[in-house]
Amino acid sequence: MNINAESEKLKNMEERMQKLEETLTKVLSENAALKSTVRDSQNKIESLQKENDFIKNNKSLLFIAKKVAFSAGLLSSGLGHTGPIGTAKTLVYSKVFSNVGSAYDSNTGVFKAPMKGVYYFRFYAHCHIGTKMAVSLLKNGQTQCTVFSWKPVTNGNASNGIVLKLESGDEMSTQLWANTWVYDDANSYTSFSGFLIFPS
Structure with a gap:
């Protein structure tokens, strides 16, 4: 070996x-x-x-979320004033310019939030010389903001706007104060608009 x-x-x-x-x-x-x-x-x-x-x-929800908006004038035709009466009155805007998502009801003047989210609302009111005008924006019957004019020396418009967080089903409307009035005609001086900024 x-x-x-x-x-x-x-x-x-x-x-x-x-x-x-x-x-x-x-x-x-x-x-x-x-x-x-x-x-x-x-x-x-x-x-x-x-x-x-x-x-x-959630495709339908995402689709709807991008499409909630409305805008309406007070009178659908003609001209004239609403009020004055002895009690507050919900203003019903019958001249609908747009109602994407069908959340605004032109029969009641109420916008009902279809989903939880952050919304923007704006409203205008017109008054004539020597009259009183006061309109408030309401959320579920509670005042959020107001426009007011006390016997102006010329015709005039007033407007206000606000961003609010709403739950699904919350209701938004405008209310004419007791013993005041607003004017409107084909130019839609008195109007109400709103839209969803983003869902939350």
Whole structure:
């Protein structure tokens, strides 16, 4: 037996085993990194799927959310004044310029919020010389802001606007004060408008 030859063979086998161990360690490390990459990819796919499902399930809501707006003048035709009477009166704006989302009711003068969100409202009122005019914007029957004119020396307009956070079903309207009046004609001096800024 050639001891030197056998020793050389043994040495070569040890070197090959060491290289195999190094290769195996490298493969295991790459496998762990690959598993981590796959896991991250799966998480991203699940997140995108959830987002996609949300959009699909709420497509109608997202569509409606961009389309709530109205604008109306007090008189649909002719000219004249509303009031004065001894009690406060909800103004009914019958000349509808736009009613996207159908949230404004031209029979009652009330806008009913179709969804929770932040809304903007603006109203105008016109008065003549020597008359009293006062109109308030109401949210669920509670005054939010008002325009007022006490016997002006010339005809004039007054306006006010406000941004409000509404819940679904909240009602907005304008109210003429008792013993005051507003004027309107084909020029729609007295008007009421509002729109959804963004849902919340």
